[in-house]
Amino acid sequence: MSRKLGQIIAVRENTWMIRIAMGCDPQTKQRSYYNRTVHGSLRQAQKFLGKKVNELGAYIERDGAKIRLDQYLDQWLKTVKSRICSKTFESYESLLAKYIRPSLGKKPIVAIRPLDVQAVYQYMSDRGLSPRTVQGAHWVLNAAFRQAWQWEMILEVPTKGAKLPRIRRREMRVFSVEETKTFLKVALPTM
Numbered sequence: 001m002s003r004k005l006g007q008i009i010a011v012r013e014n015t016w017m018i019r020i021a022m023g024c025d026p027q028t029k030q031r032s033y034y035n036r037t038v039h040g041s042l043r044q045a046q047k048f049l050g051k052k053v054n055e056l057g058a059y060i061e062r063d064g065a066k067i068r069l070d071q072y073l074d075q076w077l078k079t080v081k082s083r084i085c086s087k088t089f090e091s092y093e094s095l096l097a098k099y100i101r102p103s104l105g106k107k108p109i110v111a112i113r114p115l116d117v118q119a120v121y122q123y124m125s126d127r128g129l130s131p132r133t134v135q136g137a138h139w140v141l142n143a144a145f146r147q148a149w150q151w152e153m154i155l156e157v158p159t160k161g162a163k164l165p166r167i168r169r170r171e172m173r174v175f176s177v178e179e180t181k182t183f184l185k186v187a188l189p190t191m
Helices: 042-059 069-083 086-104 114-126 131-150 177-190
Strands: 007-012 015-024 031-039
Touching (some): 007 042, 015 042, 069 086, 086 114, 114 131
Antiparallel strands (some): 007 015
16 A cells, blocks of 8 residues: 555644655655645645645655556456456456557556546547447446555546446337237247
């Protein structure tokens, strides 16, 4: 697991110091930090920390800043392989290889935003892929990002809130009288 992405340190009542590790200078080997004093409740300090961490994005030292989505997906697939059946695993690999990796694979996982994910889904829909295929890609990508979030590699799940195409349900069609007679004529001798 990676380190926490920031600290909230109580200075005095309703005063907090926000500290975020920004990394280590390669030449001097000294750590740098973003420090800010915030006045208000602990909840306000937590909101400020979350907002600031999102603003600073890839500048923050964390695992997700160093790994591309392709690399992460390989690692994630290894962990889920033992928990799912082989056919499901092949389906995951196929969806990721065809639709997700070509467009988002080279980006660091911390740099992927909800708008990037939505653009992939829109591109898939524009290509004429079925809503079921788009939803399948979303389910796999969402599961991968939720795991990255649990491993503290990212701050938020970029698939959250994505708008997916609706699956249109077809009206159930029943046989006409003539079709029923034809069906029974064919089916009865086989019984």
